[in-house]
Amino acid sequence: MTANTTGEQRRIGSGFGAHSTAAEVLDGIDLTGKTTLVTGGYSGLGLETARALTAAGARVLVPARRVAVAQESVGDLADVRELDLADLASVRAFADRVLDDGTALDIVIAGAGIMACPETRVGPGWEAQFAVNHLGHFALVNRLRPALTANARVVSVASSGHFLSGIRWTDPQFRTGYDRWLAYAQSKTANALFAVRLDALGVRSFAVHPGSILTPLQRHVPREEQIAQGWFGPDGGPAPGFKTPEQGAATAVWAATSPLLDGIGGRYCQDCDLAEPATTDDMLVGGVKPWAVDPADAARLWDLSAELTGVG
Numbered sequence: 665m666t667a668n669t670t671g672e673q674r675r676i677g678s679g680f681g682a683h684s685t686a687a688e689v690l691d692g693i694d695l696t697g698k699t700t701l702v703t704g705g706y707s708g709l710g711l712e713t714a715r716a717l718t719a720a721g722a723r724v725l726v727p728a729r730r731v732a733v734a735q736e737s738v739g740d741l742a743d744v745r746e747l748d749l750a751d752l753a754s755v756r757a758f759a760d761r762v763l764d765d766g767t768a769l770d771i772v773i774a775g776a777g778i779m780a781c782p783e784t785r786v787g788p789g790w791e792a793q794f795a796v797n798h799l800g801h802f803a804l805v806n807r808l809r810p811a812l813t814a815n816a817r818v819v820s821v822a823s824s825g826h827f828l829s830g831i832r833w834t835d836p837q838f839r840t841g842y843d844r845w846l847a848y849a850q851s852k853t854a855n856a857l858f859a860v861r862l863d864a865l866g867v868r869s870f871a872v873h874p875g876s877i878l879t880p881l882q883r884h885v886p887r888e889e890q891i892a893q894g895w896f897g898p899d900g901g902p903a904p905g906f907k908t909p910e911q912g913a914a915t916a917v918w919a920a921t922s923p924l925l926d927g928i929g930g931r932y933c934q935d936c937d938l939a940e941p942a943t944t945d946d947m948l949v950g951g952v953k954p955w956a957v958d959p960a961d962a963a964r965l966w967d968l969s970a971e972l973t974g975v976g
Contacts, residue, residue, distance in 0.1 A: 673932060673941050673952055678924055680936035682875065686716035686913040689936060693921050696721035699769055703727050703749065703801065704776030705742060706734035709874055712913035713773055714742050727758055749776060749800025750786040752973060759807035769811045771920045774801040775821040783842040791837045797851035802858060802969045806976040809867065818862060819919045822855040822871040822932065824947035829853060830955035831965055853956045854965060856932055861962035863930030870919040873934040873950055875907040932957055
């Protein structure tokens, strides 16, 4: 497997697009006998992802910090197990249980995350968005690598939010000058770089931009700020260009299952296809910025993440 570069980011004509749903992407794909793990699988896009994968025949594991809430949300849809991505001991315990069970994982979709939260410190003082969105998933996937099947795929849910920041190498934990949006952006760049490096190390991986969707992810963004950002139209509904949760879940499911991606990896995906290099700063147009697919930065971030977490 080879690492990704921006030169390799070209659409392949998947036959799907921005309005495709997860169910449409999985039409004709039989996942019977496959086991998938979906972090964040009990809310928003993650819940739609779990529904679609279950409908296609897969067994779905949903890690959850709030187990009771997750169980009420998913019902019989998935197997809920306790996990707090902000706590490396919890990550270790979860992974150990999976390995002890002998569970073989065919698909991992790393979709849990937080966005634009007030300055919060977790673990040894890590900035929460970098810790939860990236470092927790980094440790989780690396601890679960013995459970991954030979043809497993790992999908990291990134965002066009990466447009706002690369990795802040001199201050990744925002020790000075915390900015909630730049912290979110850095974590989404990290999600994309994680896929680049993991694929280069031999585990088929993709990063995806699900699109702009109004979900509980926006819980830390006041309604008036969402309106000021132009997220709502005059009728009070989502602005043009926003997707439904069913459409938002489609790209991750496509990246996890599409036979068109056999032999391809380490790429950034959007609208159920490979993304093109970004040519504007318009996040609704999307594409991928070069700092989110740079192999050297991906390797550097991997080493930093391994040093911080003691895993990898």
